[in-house]
Amino acid sequence: VSSRTAGPEILRLIDLLAKLPGLGPRSARRAALHLLKKPDQLLNQLAAALADAADKVVACSICANFDTVNPCSICSAPGRDASIICAVEEVGDLWAMERSGVFRGRYHVVGGTLSALDGIGPDQLNISKLVERAGSGEVREVILALNATVDGQTTAHYITDRLSHLPVKVTRLAHGVPVGGELDHLDDGTIAAAMASRR
Amino acid sequence: VSSRTAGPEILRLIDLLAKLPGLGPRSARRAALHLLKKPDQLLNQLAAALADAADKVVACSICANFDTVNPCSICSAPGRDASIICAVEEVGDLWAMERSGVFRGRYHVVGGTLSALDGIGPDQLNISKLVERAGSGEVREVILALNATVDGQTTAHYITDRLSHLPVKVTRLAHGVPVGGELDHLDDGTIAAAMASRR
Numbered sequence: 001v002s003s004r005t006a007g008p009e010i011l012r013l014i015d016l017l018a019k020l021p022g023l024g025p026r027s028a029r030r031a032a033l034h035l036l037k038k039p040d041q042l043l044n045q046l047a048a049a050l051a052d053a054a055d056k057v058v059a060c061s062i063c064a065n066f067d068t069v070n071p072c073s074i075c076s077a078p079g080r081d082a083s084i085i086c087a088v089e090e091v092g093d094l095w096a097m098e099r100s101g102v103f104r105g106r107y108h109v110v111g112g113t114l115s116a117l118d119g120i121g122p123d124q125l126n127i128s129k130l131v132e133r134a135g136s137g138e139v140r141e142v143i144l145a146l147n148a149t150v151d152g153q154t155t156a157h158y159i160t161d162r163l164s165h166l167p168v169k170v171t172r173l174a175h176g177v178p179v180g181g182e183l184d185h186l187d188d189g190t191i192a193a194a195m196a197s198r199r
Numbered sequence: 200v201s202s203r204t205a206g207p208e209i210l211r212l213i214d215l216l217a218k219l220p221g222l223g224p225r226s227a228r229r230a231a232l233h234l235l236k237k238p239d240q241l242l243n244q245l246a247a248a249l250a251d252a253a254d255k256v257v258a259c260s261i262c263a264n265f266d267t268v269n270p271c272s273i274c275s276a277p278g279r280d281a282s283i284i285c286a287v288e289e290v291g292d293l294w295a296m297e298r299s300g301v302f303r304g305r306y307h308v309v310g311g312t313l314s315a316l317d318g319i320g321p322d323q324l325n326i327s328k329l330v331e332r333a334g335s336g337e338v339r340e341v342i343l344a345l346n347a348t349v350d351g352q353t354t355a356h357y358i359t360d361r362l363s364h365l366p367v368k369v370t371r372l373a374h375g376v377p378v379g380g381e382l383d384h385l386d387d388g389t390i391a392a393a394m395a396s397r398r
Contacts, residue, residue: 005297007267009252016245020230027221033291034220036256036265043253046215050246053208054238066235068206092232098204
């Protein structure tokens with residue numbers, strides 16, 4: 001879309017929508033037109049929802065989860081076990097853990113992974129705060145539920161080192177065949193891990 | 200994401216993002232987290248851009264193009280030929296025509312296609328206004344640049360009927376092999392049309 005065809009307001013909207021993951025320039029144009037076609041049902045409501053989120057949602061100062069209260073509702077829930085911390089890469093991973101419903105402790109959002117290529121070192125991540133929490137005396141186990149990628153596992157290894165002087169147990173999620181997964185579609189590393197951990 | 204994990208503001212944002220074409224529930228979650236991770240660079244800016252668009256962008260009262268002025272900048276451009284109207288389904292199609300740079304007349308956005316299945320009849324579309332414009336005496340040709348789908352061609356046929364009593368030429372875009380297109384990937388109808396219109 002050229003500036004001759006559409007006004008700067010529309011171009012700017014398309015540019016910003018194209019920055020969302022999953023939307024490219026072409027789908028951002030479609031999304032912008034979809035919004036403009038439904039000003040009352042969608043455009044105004046999304047504008048209000050974004051302003052509302054910008055206004056109210058904050059990162060929890062303890063675990064970096066997103067919530068409208070600080071500390072977040074998980075960190076302040078009395079029914080959750082404060083002696084186990086599950087460290088995840090992103091808030092989306094925390095949501096995935098919560099959907100599974102198997103974990104009743106607290107979380108720590110690391111905020112990404114170490115990556116020499118992208119210039120992300122320990123200081124760009126939320127790791128020191130995790131070490132501090134783990135050393136508070138209240139915590140007995142840290143579960144490193146980082147993604148099973150190279151960067152995720154490098155980061156898990158680094159965090160394990162940082163926690164090694166503390167009297168806490170450091171565990172990781174088990175590797176294996178996903179429930180419902182077919183062996184034929186799994187990589188060799190997963191099959192080898194599942195075989196090694198067979199019960 | 201359950202309401203226990205994320206606040207209503209986040210859930211509402213995800214719900215609205217999931218209504219955009221190209222985003223499902225999963226990618227809407229990712230998009231919402233991406234926005235929340237970048238409050239200043241993205242979230243606030245997108246909220247402002249949406250509010251700005253909602254505030255300023257209107258559908259042109261002549262051709263239904265989106266613009267911040269009414270009539271739109273194409274309808275009011277003195278350099279464009281007012282005697283040729285190119286009818287398109289959506290504003291996105293108008294943009295595509297403008298990108299090609301081959302058309303110097305004016306447009307008319309029909310706003311969709313006739314569809315018995317979706318209950319869309321002539322009154323839900325911007326067709327009467329097109330007939331009115333075509334009968335103003337100023338117009339000598341109407342190009343029906345609707346999509347080459349069944350609904351698009353049904354709609355083109357209907358519009359042709361509605362224009363038949365007027366002294367205007369009604370034309371359609373030619374069918375044929377897309378430039379750069381491979382015969383092997385084309386459907387039989389396109390190949391037949393390209394063969395019939397060979398030069």
